[in-house]
Amino acid sequence: MKSPEHPSAGRADVRIVAASPDAARQVADALRRRFAATEQRSYPVDDSGGTRLHLTVDTTHRPEPAQPWLVSSRSSGDARTQTDEI
Structure with a gap:
């Protein structure tokens, strides 16, 4: 049996x-x-209805933190009236 490859550092x-x-x-x-x-990537497990899921994680970088909706919905600072505004 061949040993599995190791992921990169x-x-x-x-x-x-x-x-x-x-x-x-x-x-x-x-x-x-x-x-x-x-x-x-997910795969079924036999006929049992179970699931096998594979993913690779990067342990050297943390994901960007999710921003609260108030921060992410702030205006870009462009105060021009849009064409669909009155």
């Missing part, structure tokens, strides 16, 4: 096996809040 391959796709996504979302990560 600063990265970790994560495999999540859960009874449902939603449970696997919740765990992946928690990891993404802590680490930058690739898109997840």
